[in-house]
Amino acid sequence: MNYIHHMENTLVKFANDQRVTPWHISLYLSLFQIWNSTHFKKEISIHRNELMHLSKIGSANTYSKCLKQLSDWKYIKYTPSKSRFTASKVHMYRFDTTRDTTSNTTPDTSCDTTSDTSSDNTSVPLVRPYTNNIKHIINYNKQYKTKEGEEKKSSPPLSKNKKDKSSFRKDELHSSDMSKKTSPTKRKKFVPPELKEVKTFFHENKSSYQVAEMFFNHFESNGWMVGGRSKMKNWKAAARNWISRNEQYQTQNQSPAQQRLHVNENKDYSEPL
Template sequence: MNFIQHLLDAFAKMDREKLLKAYHVSLYISLFRIWNRNRFDNPIWVNRDELKTMSKIGSNNTYYKALRTLEDCGFIKYTPSFDPQVASKVYLYTFDIGTCTPPISKVNPLYKHIKYIYSIYSNEENQKEMKETNMNDKSKKAFQKPPIEHIQIYFEQKGYSEIEAQRFFNYYESNGWMVGGRSKMKDWKAAARNWMLNIQRYQVNSFEKQGTNAQDKMASKEQRNFSSRNYNEPL
């Protein structure tokens, strides 16, 4: 069965049905998911609590009403079991060829719905494993120490000397390439740019300090000259 064409035809039919609401569409999609797991083999055996969870329907009345409406509109054939220990049976009509395919299932209906419930959790477990795998892949791409040659080239491009590049390398090599002594470095170029900014701040502060010291020396010299004068003598 061409499931893409089936869904397109089913949605087109839903658009024409004025009785259908959002929860009908949600319930049909949930039934389609179970049908898909069953390799599009009819009938499928469904569990009420599972379908309510999948379709986000909270009321039992709404659930049964939606099933009956889908049946009346020609989307499914619903056969309730009236036994809480036995799953109900649903045939889904195939719209890509315009026929219904209702072969008898070879699976025991008493336990088949358990397989579907397990499938929900197994999908969640698969997603969790995929997430953990992605996290592991990211951890594998962790920071790697750059060669000193790369650092020298980067400093030269920014207008700084190889000696300053060597200072940068020696500093972070000595502390295990930790930023602030606590966090593992992620981007050495960003750390290098911060290093360069600190160099500029140090140069400015040093220049200001030198200027202040020179002014203090001049003032001190003038004060000494002023105090050593003899004002009893004429000019």
């Protein structure tokens, strides 16, 4: 059994047979693997799970359909089992000594009855030549060289292209550096003020030193956090809000008599109380 000639002729038959799909080829190669492991016996026992795993066929329907079609097309001879306790049988037809591999898909089984130890040099299989033979490669290389020579004549020198690419790269780097220089500067990191600076600012905004100390102690204790969550960015803006809220609080907590002291009213003090 010359398995190399067998596989060459089988693959040629597959190429000429328009009915064959990749699932048929995968299943046949799995059967050939089992046939090879049994040293090319006339019949081999098959198991569906094993063949589906080897052929990577995930559907049991696809497996059964391809197996029956390979048997109908005379690539194999499939004998299904009528009992679940016995395995099905497959007879693999030999194609290692066939001469006609052009269009006929019927196998030549005349050598099936001969022993496997017979010499394989009696006949030489006719294999269809490939399209990418030596002459084709030589002609393709000649065409490629002529086209490449014409392109070199029409294209500018390579050194100039390299210079253009390098100059373009330098211009790109220069533009990126200029964009970095012209980009706005990052915001400065917040630095907590000193108590003296806070008192001066509160005094300039017509507030007392006591309110300034309250403001400073409050934010100094919580790490200068606004609302206890976000870091303070501008303490002067927070101080102005503090002053305005303090003034509103004082006006709301004043008694009616104190509020009337600030109201200019024309009173007649001659009237009795």
